[in-house]
Amino acid sequence: VEEAVEVVTVENKDYSNQTMGFKLRYSNDWVLSEEPSSISFTAPIDTGTGTSASEITAGTEESQPDIVLVSDTAGKLSKNSTDDLDERADEIRDIVRAKYSNLVGVGSELSYLGVDKLFAVRYKTITGDIYYFVPKNASLFEISFNHPSDSDKVDHTNTFYDMLASFRFIPAQSNTKTANPAIIEK
Numbered sequence: 680v681e682e683a684v685e686v687v688t689v690e691n692k693d694y695s696n697q698t699m700g701f702k703l704r705y706s707n708d709w710v711l712s713e714e715p716s717s718i719s720f721t722a723p724i725d726t727g728t729g730t731s732a733s734e735i736t737a738g739t740e741e742s743q744p745d746i747v748l749v750s751d752t753a754g755k756l757s758k759n760s761t762d763d764l765d766e767r768a769d770e771i772r773d774i775v776r777a778k779y780s781n782l783v784g785v786g787s788e789l790s791y792l793g794v795d796k797l798f799a800v801r802y803k804t805i806t807g808d809i810y811y812f813v814p815k816n817a818s819l820f821e822i823s824f825n826h827p828s829d830s831d832k833v834d835h836t837n838t839f840y841d842m843l844a845s846f847r848f849i850p851a852q853s854n855t856k857t858a859n860p861a862i863i864e865k
Contacts, residue, residue: 694718699751700815700851703842709747717750720842722835743827745835747842752778752812754819764789764798771800771812774819782810792822793846809839815848822846 694711695702696718705711710721722745754774758767768789775782782802790801792811799822802810809824824839 695849696749697849697852699749699820701749701820701846701848703749703847704845705747705842706838709838716753717748719749720747722746722838745827745839746825747835747839748821748823748825749846750821752819752821754778756814756817756819759814759816760798767798767814768800771814771819775800775802775810775812779810781808792843793848794844795847797846797848807834807836809836811843 689706689708691704692707693702693704696713699716699718705720708723710723712719712721724744752774754771756767756770756774758770760767768787772787775787781804785802785804787800787802790799790811791797792799792813797813799811799813802812807826811822813820813822822843824836826834826836
């Protein structure tokens with residue numbers, strides 16, 4: 680008896696969030712989850728055993744997929760693009776130290792990302808998690824990649840960097856009560 684194999688075509692989709700004011704491209708086999716101030720993109724689970732993701736028991740190591748998160752940290756910035764780059768980076772680092780205990784003691788570096796080469800401060804943990812903190816006006820955004828530290832399954836770091844390369848801030852809608860994020864398929 681032959682088993683039918685479902686063929687999934689993996690393509691990129693454009694994602695645009697008018698409420699938060701950003702857009703990027705992501706792989707259509709990732710699962711999108713929207714919250715008011717954060718969006719997560721969850722990688723497909725590759726068990727390497729032929730077992731489908733729905734058959735995996737929740738809570739096992741195999742069930743922990745890679746996740747990309749874009750969120751507004753609620754950190755308020757006083758520095759802007761007219762200020763010294765080091766002063767801007769120091770202000771971001773102060774907010775990160777106060778809000779992210781897992782990044783205390785982790786080295787950071789200045790970086791640029793996205794279509795518009797946006798200024799950011801990057802952190803990379805020894806477990807492989809990557810965080811970019813990007814100022815947008817007086818707000819601070821987090822764009823991060825979480826890979827389960829004990830997982831030897833597929834690492835989607837390259838997919839994360841592709842998403843970063845396509846990232847761009849767009850004008851946000853001023854009335855968040857009527858704002859609707861939109862997924863645009865191409």
